[in-house]
Amino acid sequence: MKQDQPRPTPRAGIMDIEAYVPGKSTAPAGVTKVYKLSANENPLGPSPKAIEAAREVAAKLDAYPDGSARRLREAIAEVHGLNPANIICSNGSDEILGLLAQSYLAPGDEAVFTEHAFMVYKIYIQAAGAKPVAVKETDERADIDAILAAVTPATRIVFLANPNNPTGTYVPFQEVRRLHAALPKNVLLVLDAAYAEYVRRNDYEAGIELAGSSENVVMTRTFSKLGLGGARVGWMYGPAHIVDAINRIRGPFNVNATAIEAGIAAIRDRAHIERSVAHNEKWLAWLSGELTGLGLRVTPSVGNFVLIHFPDGKKHSAAAADDYLSARGYILRRVTGYGFPNALRMSVGTEEANRGVIDALKTFLKS
Numbered sequence: 459m460k461q462d463q464p465r466p467t468p469r470a471g472i473m474d475i476e477a478y479v480p481g482k483s484t485a486p487a488g489v490t491k492v493y494k495l496s497a498n499e500n501p502l503g504p505s506p507k508a509i510e511a512a513r514e515v516a517a518k519l520d521a522y523p524d525g526s527a528r529r530l531r532e533a534i535a536e537v538h539g540l541n542p543a544n545i546i547c548s549n550g551s552d553e554i555l556g557l558l559a560q561s562y563l564a565p566g567d568e569a570v571f572t573e574h575a576f577m578v579y580k581i582y583i584q585a586a587g588a589k590p591v592a593v594k595e596t597d598e599r600a601d602i603d604a605i606l607a608a609v610t611p612a613t614r615i616v617f618l619a620n621p622n623n624p625t626g627t628y629v630p631f632q633e634v635r636r637l638h639a640a641l642p643k644n645v646l647l648v649l650d651a652a653y654a655e656y657v658r659r660n661d662y663e664a665g666i667e668l669a670g671s672s673e674n675v676v677m678t679r680t681f682s683k684l685g686l687g688g689a690r691v692g693w694m695y696g697p698a699h700i701v702d703a704i705n706r707i708r709g710p711f712n713v714n715a716t717a718i719e720a721g722i723a724a725i726r727d728r729a730h731i732e733r734s735v736a737h738n739e740k741w742l743a744w745l746s747g748e749l750t751g752l753g754l755r756v757t758p759s760v761g762n763f764v765l766i767h768f769p770d771g772k773k774h775s776a777a778a779a780d781d782y783l784s785a786r787g788y789i790l791r792r793v794t795g796y797g798f799p800n801a802l803r804m805s806v807g808t809e810e811a812n813r814g815v816i817d818a819l820k821t822f823l824k825s
């Protein structure tokens with residue numbers, strides 16, 4: 459290390475990382491009612507049982523949480539029929555994605571993801587000093603052959619968001635199996651199933667069976683899209699040797715007490731999850747139909763959001779639509795950083811929010 463530097467400098471590559479920019483959560487001054495449709499949160503809110511559990515834990519905030527989140531792992535295991543020893547809980551699933559990158563990537567290694575994939579993969583790959591390899595998608599969907607073609611002897615991880623954010627598209631599980639079968643055994647396949655609960659397709663699987671029967675597959679999940687974004691609860695399911703590696707480097711109390719108790723209550727509240735999924739099923743279809751009816755192209759989504767493409771030209775561009783909607787309290791997500799400069803991602807909202815956006819867009823497109 460050079461001794462003549464005037465101040466500490468981050469290690470090579472850190473300053474090349476573009477920080478993650480979350481969606482807006484506020485409207486311009488003067489807008490009284492705000493509909494936040496930029497973060498794929500649950501329009502029905504948290505489970506009432508999770509709220510109650512969080513209230514109760516508040517009185518005991520002096521105590522450290524259980525560092526292994528055992529009761530939360532057991533609750534998840536019970537609901538999904540898994541062995542709790544193969545689960546790690548985390549501060550949102552983002553944390554697990556970062557820990558996987560830290561554990562399995564070194565400088566010189568490569569990790570593969572798709573061109574419109576969830577942005578944190580690239581950040582964590584770069585943070586580990588490895589080389590991010592983005593591969594082309596076909597029709598805004600992960601292309602398994604393109605992924606396989608990008609695998610080299612330096613590849614250590616393939617990240618696949620299924621379904622993906624911000625496109626909302628998914629890869630049928632047969633295709634995921636084909637990907638897995640063709641990957642070298644030393645390449646870790648990370649199946650990010652953040653939206654699994656919302657998918658209503660017979661040919662979709664989150665990856666539980668594959669992660670449970672392979673030495674090189676993990677599945678990551680989150681409570682964030684089902685009403686606990688603020689609590690930060692995620693988890694990973696995978697083979698024992700990977701669980702062992704991650705447990706060595708994670709923070710000793712990485713899941714806080716509120717997250718643990720709210721998470722246990724939330725995952726046991728099946729009725730709330732079912733209501734949330736039913737609401738989404740109804741309004742995702744409605745929104746997709748209405749938007750298409752307005753002449754806007756919508757990427758077919760199986761998640762709790764839609765990617766809306768705007769016409770060429772300045773007048774009705776995504777940026778103009780964003781300004782127009784924001785001024786009326788509808789906060790959508792700009793997705794330029796994801797390779798969609800002329801699209802907005804809209805989370806499925808309450809009935810009021812959904813109808814409001816469609817009405818506003820009708821007027822906007824006539825203007």
Ligand SMILES: *Cc1c(COP(=O)(O)O)cnc(C)c1O
Binds near residue numbers: 623
């Ligand atoms: C939201 C999201 C996550 C993780 O969210 P956490 O809040 O960190 O659990 C992971 N992957 C995708 C594709 C997402 O959209």
